[in-house]
Amino acid sequence: MSTATTNIATKNIADSILEPVLTPTTAIGINNVTVSFKTPKGTYTAVKEISLTVQKGEIVSLIGHSGCGKSTLMGTISGMVKPTTGEVIANGKKVFGPGPDRGIVFQNYSLLPWLSVYRNIYEAVDSALKELSKAEKRELVERNLKTVHLWDHKDKLPGQLSGGMKQRVAIARAFAINPSILLLDEPFGALDALTKSNMHVELLKLWNLDNREKTIVMVTHDIEEAIFLSDRVVVMNNGPEATIKEIVPVPLERPRNKKDIVHDPVYMQTHDRLLNLLIDKFSIADIKD
Amino acid sequence: MKAKAIKIGWSVVYFVAGMLLLLGMWDMVSRMTKGELPSPVATWGTFKEVMTNPWQNDPDYKGIGIKLLSSLARVGIGFGLGSLIAIPLGFVLGSSRIAMNIINPIVQILRPVSPLAWFPLGLAIFQDSPKASIFMIFICSLWPTLINTSFGASSIPQDHKNVGKAFGFSVWKYITKIMLPYTLPHIFTGLRLSIGVAWMVIVAGEMLSGGIGLGYFVWEEGFNGGSIGKILVAILIIGAVGLLLDRIFTSLQKRFTYAV
Numbered sequence: 001m002s003t004a005t006t007n008i009a010t011k012n013i014a015d016s017i018l019e020p021v022l023t024p025t026t027a028i029g030i031n032n033v034t035v036s037f038k039t040p041k042g043t044y045t046a047v048k049e050i051s052l053t054v055q056k057g058e059i060v061s062l063i064g065h066s067g068c069g070k071s072t073l074m075g076t077i078s079g080m081v082k083p084t085t086g087e088v089i090a091n092g093k094k095v096f097g098p099g100p101d102r103g104i105v106f107q108n109y110s111l112l113p114w115l116s117v118y119r120n121i122y123e124a125v126d127s128a129l130k131e132l133s134k135a136e137k138r139e140l141v142e143r144n145l146k147t148v149h150l151w152d153h154k155d156k157l158p159g160q161l162s163g164g165m166k167q168r169v170a171i172a173r174a175f176a177i178n179p180s181i182l183l184l185d186e187p188f189g190a191l192d193a194l195t196k197s198n199m200h201v202e203l204l205k206l207w208n209l210d211n212r213e214k215t216i217v218m219v220t221h222d223i224e225e226a227i228f229l230s231d232r233v234v235v236m237n238n239g240p241e242a243t244i245k246e247i248v249p250v251p252l253e254r255p256r257n258k259k260d261i262v263h264d265p266v267y268m269q270t271h272d273r274l275l276n277l278l279i280d281k282f283s284i285a286d287i288k289d
Numbered sequence: 290m291k292a293k294a295i296k297i298g299w300s301v302v303y304f305v306a307g308m309l310l311l312l313g314m315w316d317m318v319s320r321m322t323k324g325e326l327p328s329p330v331a332t333w334g335t336f337k338e339v340m341t342n343p344w345q346n347d348p349d350y351k352g353i354g355i356k357l358l359s360s361l362a363r364v365g366i367g368f369g370l371g372s373l374i375a376i377p378l379g380f381v382l383g384s385s386r387i388a389m390n391i392i393n394p395i396v397q398i399l400r401p402v403s404p405l406a407w408f409p410l411g412l413a414i415f416q417d418s419p420k421a422s423i424f425m426i427f428i429c430s431l432w433p434t435l436i437n438t439s440f441g442a443s444s445i446p447q448d449h450k451n452v453g454k455a456f457g458f459s460v461w462k463y464i465t466k467i468m469l470p471y472t473l474p475h476i477f478t479g480l481r482l483s484i485g486v487a488w489m490v491i492v493a494g495e496m497l498s499g500g501i502g503l504g505y506f507v508w509e510e511g512f513n514g515g516s517i518g519k520i521l522v523a524i525l526i527i528g529a530v531g532l533l534l535d536r537i538f539t540s541l542q543k544r545f546t547y548a549v
């Protein structure tokens with residue numbers, strides 16, 4: 001009896017502390033996170049004292065110059081990078097390492113070159129969703145491959161696919177384990193403009209299919225991509241010791257049409273704002289000097 | 290298709306040119322020694338003689354085919370046992386820096402030891418000369434596979450490791466789906482070098498141990514029997530089989546190398 005009371009008491013204290021940060025709709029809470037690496041030249045602090053909250057179903061982009069620590073910050077959410085101080089809460093639980101509730105799409109696809117398209121996804125599903133039966137796992141792989149239109153290519157090896165196709169496999173793999181949080185690390189960086197544009201639409205389609213319940217955090221350095229996809233764009237300062245410079249909301253209605261939104265005044269304002277934040281260092285005046 | 294045919298055509302031309310060069314030099318040396326070293330033509334005669342009844346299996350005389358198989362079997366056992374230890378140990382060394390630091394000095398000390406030095410040790414341990422020659426092959430063919438496997442396992446790209454981490458691969462799945470497939474080409478490179486060493490060592494081993502095999506054939510029927518022709522025939526057979534073994538492992542290595 002006394003144990004039960006203590007439990008309730010502890011829970012209440014915990015709740016009262018976490019309540020402000022973790023309302024039921026909060027998917028990700030980054031609390032005062034600093035990441036430092038030990039290098040031969042001493043300690044290198046990539047990101048410093050960053051706090052950020054992402055709501056459930058929200059799409060947030062992290063944008064900044066190369067080496068500004070945006071991938072590092074993303075790594076703390078996925079669990080690949082351990083914060084030196086501070087903590088990350090995902091789905092109400094503190095992040096200690098990677099987990100199947102957070103699907104990752106890597107910068108360079110990271111498909112296993114000796115496994116067919118089908119096996120690449122199947123092995124991930126098999127590991128992440130152990131409780132499913134074999135038939136259910138196969139069904140999941142099939143459904144996700146069909147969604148990204150790669151069912152006909154299921155027996156090919158990654159080496160036989162184009163960049164866009166590889167990226168679709170990587171996205172299908174991340175979606176197949178049905179994570180509530182999806183983390184994309186410069187997912188479309190290596191693709192040509194046309195393929196990239198198609199992939200944006202594909203991604204939003206998948207997100208819509210799931211009733212817009214998945215939370216998506218994406219690292220990018222492409223302003224148009226960030227605006228088209230995101231609800232909020234987090235602009236980061238240059239590293240080392242990078243911090244958040246500003247969070248720019250994107251108040252554009254969904255569904256967004258790629259052709260139409262570029263003429264929308266809100267789009268143009270947002271675009272200008274982001275452009276200014278990212279390239280304020282280099283104005284024409286500087287060049288004249 | 291046509292370009293490929295031309296390429297193959299040229300490689301045949303080069304091969305024939307190389308063989309002709311070898312035969313020419315051989316013939317020249319043979320003339321200079323006034324037939325002390327048998328000429329290619331005379332050796333061809335000996336070759337045909339050796340090749341009659343290759344599968345003769347009498348208690349007092351074994352055909353050349355039986356001898357070859359006997360040598361191959363010995364190499365197979367020594368090399369097989371060596372690989373069975375070298376590959377898993379290579380995985381361990383490649384995955385653990387501590388294990389590498391402990392084992393590496395041992396490898397560096399034992400690796401350069403001459404095969405001949407191991408023979409008497411094997412004889413002392415097993416009290417049996419055929420077993421001693423298998424031991425010699427085992428211990429000499431271990432190192433290339435061990436070194437290449439551990440190098441392969443230690444160079445698995447972070448990208449591949451991240452996949453395992455992100456999707457929560459079990460240790461078994463990591464070994465079978467990431468570590469082994471990535472390391473396979475390195476393993477085959479090691480095996481190719483190891484079988485080369487094993488095949489080289491067998492001749493020395495059989496000369497010391499006697500019994501049935503190509504090495505003993507060189508010593509007993511060639512040198513003691515006073516037939517340099519037979520020695521030359523044995524050298525050619527040993528070389529050709531060695532080349533064949535090398536090619537088998539090269540093709541396996543290519544077969545399991547994947548484009549990213």
